[in-house]
Amino acid sequence: MSFNRRQFTAGAGLIVLSAGLPRPAIAQAAAKVVIIGGGPGGATVANQIKSADPAIEVTLIEPKEAFTSCFYSNLFIGGFRSFASITHTYDGLVRRGIRVVHDTATVVDTAGKTISLSKGAKVPYDRLVLAPGIDIKYDSIQRYSKEAAEIMPHAWQAGPQTVLLKEKLLTMSDGGVVVMAIPGNPYRCPPGPYERACMIAHFLKTRKPKSKLILFDAKTTFSKQPVFEEAFAEYYKDIIEVNLTNEIDDYAVVKVDPSTGDVTTKSGRTERAAVANIIPAQKAGGIAAMAGCTEGDWCVINAENFSSVKVKDVYVVGDAAIASDMPKSAYAAASQGTVVASDIVADLTSKPRTPGKYRNTCWSMLAPENSAKIGADYTAGIKDGKPHLDPHDSFVSKAGESAELRRETYNESAAWYESFTNTLFAKDVQATAGKVQ
Ligand SMILES: Cc1cc2nc3c(=O)[nH]c(=O)nc-3n(C[C@H](O)[C@H](O)[C@H](O)COP(=O)(O)OP(=O)(O)OC[C@H]3O[C@@H](n4cnc5c(N)ncnc54)[C@H](O)[C@@H]3O)c2cc1C
Incomplete structure (x- = not known):
């Protein structure tokens, strides 16, 4: 089940309806995190904040009813996967208690801390996460x-x-x-x-x-x-x-x-x-430029927590961000999303802040049951006066590897896809508590 606009209006106290009306104390107290974009970056932030502190109101804005992953889409083209197997609904996130609003964010008012949506609603935020992926140039x-x-x-x-x-x-x-x-x-x-x-x-x-x-x-x-x-x-x-x-x-x-x-x-x-x-060529999803977060085509972030260098209380995760040596990948986006979620929870509650740990692995299928991989861990720092993510403990598949090793890598990749998308789309969350009222 997804969260439609009428439910959203009733449950979240949109500015449009709540103006001038007294709000229950608990609603006033609940911090609001809004996430624009329901790909690996945005879905990770939403899931992890809601899991860490169910009292935080988490709203995910995403126009698509279901997410088709770019990762593994080449396998669909090659004939190794069905289209259905790379397409995932947001039902699990709704069951987790996240407000999933199927609409497009058109305006970010960073002074008034509100987002305008294409169907006319306005959504207030205390912390905003931009995870809009790329636009094609x-x-x-x-x-x-x-x-x-x-x-x-x-x-x-x-x-x-x-x-x-x-x-x-x-x-x-x-x-x-x-x-x-x-x-x-x-x-x-x-x-x-x-x-x-x-x-x-x-x-x-x-x-x-x-x-x-x-x-x-x-x-x-x-x-x-x-x-x-x-x-x-x-x-x-x-x-x-x-x-x-x-x-x-x-x-x-x-x-x-x-x-x-x-x-x-x-x-x-x-x-x-x-x-x-x-x-x-590509650039950050347009809403990031609209929000004032871009420098050139991409968004500049502070490497230790992916907060925007340019706009207060806004974070940018995933492909839209300049993450120096960290590649634009789903694995990287989710890793950044984990750090952002923990930073926001620490900021809004008085939970301790833990230093961000970043990681990436990218698998590529070469032929039937034959895959290669590349990856590294990254440490946040500064290089040449700019935020930097320094790679270490990197690894890469080599030419001449045995068929057995390549099969192992292929199996590892398939297992990653299943567990990654299960986590991302909260497929294990049962239809119980946390459901939108
Ligand atoms: C062919 C191919 C193969 C790939 N293979 C791999 C792989 O094997 N492993 C890997 O880790 N990565 C892989 N990737 C990369 C991976 O798909 C991306 O890095 C990842 O999807 C980025 O996640 P994201 O959350 O930043 O953006 P996205 O996944 O693009 O999600 C962004 C979401 O934001 C939404 N959005 C945009 N603007 C707005 C707005 N204004 N309002 C509301 N919503 C908005 C979009 O609808 C979209 O759903 C591959 C990519 C391609 C193209």
Whole structure:
């Protein structure tokens, strides 16, 4: 069950209705935390604050009724997962007692400490957490746009875009060329494009064996490169063509033509794609800029607790934040969310504050039952006068690992996905206490 606007209005004392009316003392005393965005960052903060102190009013604002994860969406494209298995409702969070409001935050008034929603409601907060993920920078590629993405999907925000890319692969003729445009750093999920290349190539190998996949990459190097290059050569030798930007050729995609399927690089090479998967540059979800938290494309945060450097009583977690060496990943977003939740609880109650511990692991599927991983722990500090997250105890899969080790890593990854999404969407919370009245 999700929390509709009428229930929300009755239960949370929206400004609209409560103005001028005396409120019960307990309602006045309850601290209000509002979280914008119900992905790994936002859902973690909501869950952990409500679990730590049920007296805190926690409101999660998220337009989607169900969350489709980008993580593991490449496995759907490769044919290893169903769409249903990567889509999760917010029912568990509602059962936990979190007010889940399915709407879009349009305005953040940081002076008045209220959020305006697209359907007209206003929500007050004591502490605000921005977890809006990314927006696509459509204008970073000539003739790419929201409309063009319906023909040349990015599928870098999961949901209808993911389904569209899969449909295009299913319906293309055998012998057609698939072209992927891969952006420069920083972007969501550094190894994600190369896992996607493996999954598309696996699909082509098994379903359209005369087809090819061309990668145009705006970078010279990429995450887990030796492992991916080994997989490209071992499993997808005559399928994948990799074009990394180098001193002679700049393979950054600068122009597309959705009417013909043409994809053009900076150095002037044009390929006509049967399916074009265009992944442009990205920036923090728009509401973060609206709230005044961005510097350039991303939000500056204090590394020890992910509070905004720019706006008081506001935190930013997940992909929208500049987390220095910490990559934009679901694992990282949840790790940051844990620190933010504990900081807010300490701030609003008199519970002790514990220093933040950050961690990340990213798995990538290369071929059936063959996955690689990369990860590290991070310590908050300052470098060159700026907030910094310093990596240590890092690890990465190596080229030449045994099939057995890769199978173990694959199984570890599958187990992570299940337990991570179970926790994130509070699937174990029974329909008992904490339910919205
Ligand atoms: C192909 C691919 C594969 C990936 N694989 C992995 C992986 O294996 N492991 C891993 O850890 N990570 C992976 N990632 C990265 C991971 O998906 C992201 O890093 C993660 O989702 C970021 O979480 P977030 O909470 O910051 O943002 P999101 O997950 O994007 O959630 C943000 C939410 O905010 C909502 N929102 C935005 N604006 C508003 C607003 N104004 N009002 C209300 N709500 C709003 C959105 O609807 C969205 O649901 C992958 C990404 C891709 C694209």
